[in-house]
Amino acid sequence: MEFEQAAEHASELIYSLPEGENIRIISHCDADGIASAAIMAISLRRAGYNFHISIKKTGTKIADGIGDARLAVFCDIGSTNLEELNNLNCRVILCDHHMIKGELTNGINMNARAYGMDGSSEICGATATLALSLAMDEKNIDMAQLAIAGAIGDKQDRGGFKGYNRKVLEDAVKKGYIEMKEETVFSQDMSMMDSLEECIEPYFSNFSGGGALKFLQDMGIDPFKKFSELGENERKKLLSALTLRLMEQGAENVSLIRISPHGKNYGSLYDLSSKLNACAREGEEGVGIAACLGDGGAMGKAGQLQSTYREKIRREMRELEKEKVKELSSISYFHTKNTALGGVLAGLAMMYLPNFSKEKAVISVSTGEKKVDISGRGTERLVKKGLDLSEGMYVAAAKVGGGGGGHPIAAGATIPPGREEEFLRELDSVISKKMKRGNEGDGKEGRSGGGE
Ligand SMILES: [Mn+2]
Structure with missing residues (x-):
């Protein structure tokens, strides 16, 4: 069966229910999940159905509290919970793009991976959900705005x-x-000084506390002007100086200009995505959903959450910039009290902080009372050299009585307190072995080539 055919079947399953029926939507707690839930909700409302959304974190018991609903649509979540889904008393539609284990026997599987699509780069939860939405009514294409924000x-x-x-x-x-x-990539609405100070992706090191002001003044650029107010030459000069600065920080693939999708109803979709992400991170998924459903007040609140979240990241990044980084052969690691930000900080440190080696994966460790949360981030270049954080986390966590996994470029683990040292040594050893093999392999194949 083709993916779009599955979407047709799923649409028929929905339309087999009478108008006014209450349909459950269960979705994932991140920007993609929020966008997915909103697409499904709007589609159902347009078709005359009621809906009830629950946003869940990955793990077990995602299907709790379905009650007596006759149909539940799982968006961006559920593919690793098939046993739970199959045991539900209601029918199920699964719109997902995560790795799928087993078979859905209780409804319609629209996991894109089951149809030969690359769930990590070609389709996300929100675009998979939009496929169902389009099968329900092709006019729903306006919600591509939300789907792209999810992607x-x-x-x-x-x-x-x-x-x-x-x-x-x-x-x-x-x-x-x-x-x-x-x-x-930096904000269009603020002065250059403010937008450089508050920018997270890319993160400019030492731009806080007057750093950005001095940088701009040294270049002879008025720090209080917006980017749009600068002259053509000033813009060029500034962009090349900023690019150079990022390269000095060790950043790879720096691009300060992008062709960005703008939604008719939502404005910059990069900005919308960042707002939804902040809502999820700050535990205010409802605000994100309401913002997607067109509630202006909620969109304002989402903007505040975005500022709060960014400020938290900047505060942690300023600390990390000063840190004496701990290193093993193939990993660098740091400790953070902020469990929720571990992965984000590891990723930004990997990309932009000069005190973190670009040849080693970055690992964050946050020790709590009952468990230790670990996050790891690499780069595409390191993955090509054989880095596999997913395997490393899985093997090392199992060794110390925890659990872990993810993707080669980004993975995580949860382990018991007190076992951190042992875990990090094992992780380093697994990664080092694999990268050594990866290098040898590349060496053989690349003998005739040279260069990239
Ligand atoms: Mn997703």
């Missing part, structure tokens, strides 16, 4: 939108719901 949330914009994401984006551009605009 950005899952970093599927990297290297340009691909596969089903791209198809959806192109359709929405054709129909006038999305416009591609060139923009800088």
